[in-house]
Amino acid sequence: MRIKTIIYVVILVVLVWICLPENLPVHFRVQKSKINFVINPLSVNTSIFGIPIKKEFKTKLGLDLKGGSHLVFEADTSKVNSGDLQDSLTSARDVIEKRVNFFGVSEPVVATLKSGKKYRISVDLPGIEDVSEAVNLMGQTAQLRFMEMEGDIDPKVATTTPLINLLTKDTGLGGKHIKKASVTFDQQNGQPQVALQFSKEGAKLFGEVTGRNISKPVGIFLDYFPLSAPTVQQKITEGSAVITGSFTLEQAKSLSISINSGALPLPIKLVEQRNIGPSLGASEVKKSLIAGFFGLSMVLLFMIGYYGKLGVIASGALIIYGLISFAIFRTIPVVLTLPGLAGFILSIGMAVDSNILIFERIKEEMRKGKNFDIAVRLGFGKAIDAIKDANITTLTVAFILFNPMNWEFLPQFGMVRGFALTLAIGVGTSLFTGIFITRRLINAFYKEKQKMTNLNKSL
DSSP states (O other), X not given: OHHHHHHHHHHHHHHHHHXXXXXXXXXXXXXXXXXXXXXXXXXXXXXXXXXXXXXXXXXXXXXXXXXXXXXXXXXXXXXSOGGGHHHHHHHHHHHHHHHHHTTSBOOOEEEEEEETTEEEEEEEEETOOOHHHHHHHHOOOSOEEEEEESSOOOHHHHHHSOGGGGEEEEEEEEGGGEEEEEEEEOTTTOOXXXXXXXXXXXXXXXXHHHHTOBTSXXXXXXXXXXXXXXXXXXXXOSSEEEEOSSOOHHHHHHHHHHHHTOOOSSOEEEEEEEEEXXXXXXXXXXHHHHHHHHHHHHHHHHHHHHHTHHHHHHHHHHHHHHHHHHHHHHHTTBEEOHXXXXXXXXXXXXXXXXXXXXXXXXXXXXXXXXXHHHHHHHHHHHHHHHHHHHHHHHHHHHXXXXXXXXOTTSOOSSTHHHHHHHHHHHHHHHHHIIIIIHHHHHHHHHHXXXXXXXXXXXX
16 A cells, blocks of 8 residues: 555656746745755656657647747749649648648648739748747658669769769659658667558559669658668568668658658748747736636635535545646647637536536435445446546547548648647546546545544544
């Protein structure tokens, strides 16, 4: 029991550490000495089995709360038929947004614009005030190509010419044929590598390319900038492949992001870049935080006033729920916008609702003459079905709003995804805290109360 208590305490300390504000000043006096230092959230910089792990737990704010960078790209539509123009612009917008989203849940705002006869795509990136960083974040806006050698190369030429310069023949295989590129690790030596998944047409083309280039390099280019030139070991027909090499983890991530960027349906160039401030003023953000604080305080006071000791336990579970949810937000990380905060606050209501259902069932059993221990077990058992059904329904709605499969008949982008994501995380966490943590807190309280009763009787 003591070991479990120690584990719970350690987990709680880690949660609090992750959720700490950045650069939190601590000042106090010990006798005549002044102690001043700054506490920051938990950060991890280590390696496990040779795999480097680096993670910082920081809150990322969206455009409406923090601001960011505004980029405008102009599309070259000179070679696009008028009938295909709108589809090409929409496709380019979607590719750019997906490209940015490969860096995480960033909630960019991407829109198509028309200025006279010129067609443009605007991109607002949250939390990025350095415009050069924003441009780098967008990555290359060129075409992804797979290149091979033109005919047989003379060995003397091959030894005096850089390998990458020999890959001049376009294979016809491009970014549109790749479904996904991801970072994996070699099971034998733990080295990072890049795994490729091809579409049906891409798998056929890739099989032909690898079949005629065994023991030869095939270059991967973004426009005509080389990304990698792996040597083909064997013909690959199953539609998946692995790029190996002496990659660092960052190099492998960079390569996978570049490959995932795919091929834009029309050329674009950057024509404008500037910083933008938060769309909500600082005073409005402050008012929203104050409103949330008072709302949460009123909920806690109601639970304590109406349910007494059970309300105190529920309030403790609600605080733990908040710590877990916020820790998850920082771990993913989730870019918090005002709609995202609304989803989180709504999930708090779901967490309170679960506790109310449980407590009412417990009170109902106690009115029937059951003792507290039996009433708790029966109360949780009878409330679990209602809690489960309510939460599954909400999670289904959140899944539809988030639309992870990018179905065209549902919303695909925008801040609604931030709302859906925070709501889903909050509801899932509330289900865990309402059933698991609240029950253990009640059991711990009941056992402690029973020990005190037995001790008083013995005295």
